[in-house]
Amino acid sequence: MKEYYVMFRSMTSAMGAAEKLAEVGLHLKPRGAPEVLRREGCGFCLVLQEGQFRAVREMLRYCRYERLYVLEKGHMKELALS
């Protein structure tokens, strides 16, 4: 089961993104980022399950995120939206 971490450098951008996703029916609250990702300078994230990520993948382009990671089988890997 994959989890997608959409990383933001500030609470303002995280909240803005959460609002955009809420417009398409996905209601998420920003969370504190895990330590391994906080080292990259981003303090807040939205966590999406695989189905959620697939549903809003295109929308994420407009969400001013800083980085995107996928957590799979215990490994965190950076992801680029093509």
Next chain:
Amino acid sequence: MGGRRACRQAEGIYLDNGATTLRKPMAVYTAVSDGMKNCGSVGRGSHKWAMQAAQTVHNCRKEAGLLFDAEPEQVVFTQNATHGLNIALASLCREGTRVVISGYEHNAVLRPLVASGAKIQVVGRKLFDPQGALEEFEKAIREGAEVAVCNCCSNVFGYVLPYGDLGELCRKREIPLILDASQAAGVLPISLRESGAAFIAMPGHKGLYGPQGTGLLLCAAEGRPLLYGGTGGNSRSREMPEFLPDRLEAGTHNVWGIAGLLEGLRYVRKRGTGNIFAKEQELMKLLCKELEGTKGLRLYKGRGQIGVLSLRIEGRDCGELAQALADRGIAVRAGLHCAPLAHESAGTAPMGTLRLSLSDFTEPRELQGFGSVWKKLF
């Protein structure tokens, strides 16, 4: 409901809204109280109290963005307009920078500029002459001014300066412009997108009906931090963030104040600045009627003036008049109003003027009450 319901103030007649609005929409008081009970600190955790604070602050940025045509990230919270102006001036002006300012700037502009060592040129000294002011700004910019600063509206005289046309001019000439919207916000149209300004500063506690200790700095340009400290994100870095709004918001936010400001902004948006301005115009007519016939009266009036009226009485000291009114439960302000430059420009220095200033919550019966007292004094 409830846009227009305001808290009942203690007895008396308050005509000092230019300093701070005393009567606010009821929702503002409730929001501050709720904020104190339910809000933690923004960005310092993801527990429910921190998230409540984050949501409140974010909602306030959005509301300000809607009112002033700005993205939420361009809305920076400050303690007041003075704080915002200091950030803007420190971002654009150094020793020797050639800065052109209007003759109606507040000390919140003049003092930081003097302290910075910038070369200050004052233009547009003639009261209620926006066209003349614009022409003088244009000349100064043609002759090499590097930064322009303009008060949207004088806090002393209610004189509306040509900030819209000046913004257009500065945009064409690629000169950064700082606007002081302290008296204008909530009464006159202010748009970051349309204005051509690099920065627009305003307090939360005057025409936006928020609590004291709040203010907004709208940023179209990158600002230089005035305060350095924690921002709740990327704590490992020894430097302030490069992005807005965090770059200019060190330290704990005044979340409770921002909660109140959110309700003030909602009130202004719902009411409409045009309607508020129209009401102040009607109140001004009533006020002038109450003052009519006073011996030796000089009223400082001009076209399009907002609800701020300065006056003098020949042979009478403004300070003594203000005290006499205060003794009878009427609040006004006398003196130089933290704007000595405005008085030098208008010829009312060194004594200054007596200033009466209105709000959307001023009622006609209060002006009639003022009129009765005023007539007895004379």
